[in-house]
Amino acid sequence: MHQSFGKVTRLLTMALIALLVVNNAIYYFISKEKLERQEIDKLQSQALAINNILEHSREGSAYVERLVGEKLRADALAIRSRLDPDIGHVTNEELDALARELGIDAISLLTKEDDAFVLARSSKREEIGLSTKNWGLWNKVFLELYENKNVTTYEWGDRLAHYWTGPYSVSDTNAEEYYKYGYYYDGSTNYMINPFVSSAFIRNYEQSVGIASIISSITTSDPSILEISGINPSAYGSEPVVAKNSAGQTYTPRYYSPVFFGTNAYANEALDAREIRRAIETKAIASYKADVNGHSILKTFIPVFTDKIDELGLVTNNSVRELEQNLDYYVISIAIDYRKIQDQLSGILMEMGIIILLVTVVCTLILLALNHYFSQSKDQAATDTQATYVEELNALFHNIREQRHDFINHINTIHALAQVGKYEELQSYTQEVVGEIHDINAILNIGNPALGALIQSKLVQAERSDIRFRYAFSNMSGFPKGVRSVDFVRMLGNLIDNAFDEVSKVEPERREVELSGTIEDGRLRFSVRNVGTIDTAIMDRMFEAGVTSKPEGRNSGLGLPITLSIVKRYKGTIKVENDDGVKFTIDIPVVPSAKG
Template identity: 35%
Template structure:
């Protein structure tokens, strides 16, 4: 039975450890993911601010470039003949160098078309602009001396319009910003333009690209950051050119800032959802053999004039910031914490099991020791009882001779007194032999002798006992009786011999044993308020362990019995023990 209890205890402990580890694992995983998410959101806020500052700076810088292009147009007009036919390519090349711009092109209106008629770049000459939407409409408005109404990311000033940096229709590998000036004094539109390298250098030094690059390099977990155009992601907008090639529009490019090389299967879906639902989304997928944790954060820029448009050329009011991080970093932290916790739990479990094993061994040893002591007491008390009987038998002849001598001498009064004392002693021994249980009889006989030596008046009443078949319960009943009597003796020994009184009543009623013991106690009413049955509590002044009454209570409860204590009078304390025997 004890072995089964031990196995059950181990099983319960192991189960609790496994449940605890599982709960801790998922709680820690959730906490780390939430912490990592908050960290990325904080990082996103920094990037958002940097992008906004970069955008505002770039917009201001680009506006300044537009003003420079207008100034260059006016300067070129003063330097050139107002008739386009009288202007040479060499003049335009020299003027471009002096004005420090990439090239100058002159646009001429021919019938229903507007063409590039003269240019410092020979590859431009003769190109039609019919397919340049919305540029062609702007050129027509300029030639008509109308205020340019096309505001597709354009910059309008008097007699001038400049579009955003865009991929060249004639040089697909280059990005330029063009300015167009016409005041009616010439028969052509003056078109100076500059390379994107100027703005690109500005962005590289002061803009969001620099911050993004630094954040990626500084962080162990950040793999990639990108600002996404949700309307054109992932392919962008491409337009066929005259020579059959595809031209990608710079202002409609799918990646505004950063890089997009870590591609997850559901990126497009999550970019669109984040943009449409205006909610931060998270996605965990495998990419290149790695677990990637990616955030999709909508950033709102309404009325801020950000230079990105949808597929129809309309300005967007938001973009989506994506931050890809290495989920293995989270897993590594989680595994380290779990490993550390596991080691701690294993060590604590081993220590706990060792303590439990030691406690059980100690309990078993203590129990065996108590049984051994009870058995030894049982043997001693049985021997004492048998010794009394043998002594009576041994002295029987002497008693008979004494009775005969008193009778012959006619000492009748002495004879009566002698036989009375003799029969009382024999009756006392026989009474305890007839109790019904030799061990209990021996214990009570021993305690009577002990009371006589302590000068304690002990009155015993035992009735109705039929305990021959109690088996192992006898040891427990004797432990209860022994501890109750010893406790009573310890209390009355505090007082004068004249009031050292102990009354013991043991009775079997049906299938229950009731033991009531009353002893002198001058502070009985106060003592009943104390925790008398608590292990370690003692009213003795000398070195007592305070275990006697605690043992009585534990034995009674083991047999589903009960123990009560009360004051029968101010100077009498009574303990009652009720133990079912069935």
């Protein structure tokens, strides 16, 4: 029995340890995935913050550009006041002097010829003679300004009274340089005034506080950010647009550049194009992880929807405007070195793994200790029960031996009383002897030696405590199969002991305990009844371990829980009645043995 119990306990312990390990492993991987998700969410939040910074920078750049445009208008007014209204009386040298005086790069004067304009005078001699005929939308704006003295039809660019300025645009004589051009015409001259400055001023602004400066600051402060770039979704992944200026130089206009600002060295064009398209279509952040240029990267794409792309300085003039393309969104791309994130994540997960391992080891040790403790407790309980069982059998057999030993003495006493004619004393003495023999025979006729031994020991215990202990059994000669005597010794012993303890609280004349048992209709029934009642608070919890009505230190409160566990093991029931005395009834289904 003990070996079987030990085996079951070991298997249960192993199962609990395995469950703990599996549970911790699942928790580890769930935590890993959650941490990765948190890192990605954090990066996306960081990307949104960068987007906000860049948007503010873009607005600052647009504001500076508008200031430059307004200065060019002030310069145009100064030029108009200083020059002859007839272009025939204006020289290129005058324009050179005025440009130096006003602190601008150059001044050109445009005259109308048919449906276009020609640069008739200029402080940049190489531009003299250029025509705006192929300048697309720019030429349309010039015609409206010349005819209406204002630009009202076109929303593009910045407009003031008698004045219009476009975004920074490539020079028609130098594809490597961009300029800010202003155009003024109020009808007081026979030419349009065109002052302009190079993009050097904006470049200086960008390098100090603009987008380029912001990107440099961000990547310097956070080495895990490899690069930040502004992506043109309409051009990314497409064939490059090639334009040609009046000097025959080819270039890709900024408006059609795949990258508006920053760099895009860490690019997987197929994945980039897919995620850029998804970001635009869903209007949500998109990301992917991949190995690019020897780096494991996380690349995030944030769609930006704005109607002020022109203010970002991304449009150009001349032949580009012939394509008539509208663009009201772009995408900020942030490439992050994912290995650094993985290193941080690995550190966190390593710490978590160590904690989980320690918890597993501690829990395992606790389980093993509990297993050892309960094994010892079960073994001790079985040993105590076995010892009680043996002790009670020995007591029964000892009484029988005493009766056999005293038999001759009883015969001699009876003979002597008969010889002297003491018949009343003889009758009294024989009744006592017969009664004692009858009690022993009643115990032996119960049908189960262990149960008989238990009754014998409880009779002795009851006599010592001045308790009237009565018992009655029927149909018990064929004790049922599959019922272990040791279990019923434990069950009935606990119930009888509880009954004895309860009646010990009342006067001796009221101390009564009754035990009955029978096998009937395939069920084994035992009941133990004693005088008194059980407190309601105890009644509701009497089968819980540690709950007892006895004075502190007298009992551990384990008798009834043990009895209940044995009854349940045999699929039986235990009923408690607390009306006319306290009565415990055990009912267990059994298969009776054949009577021998």
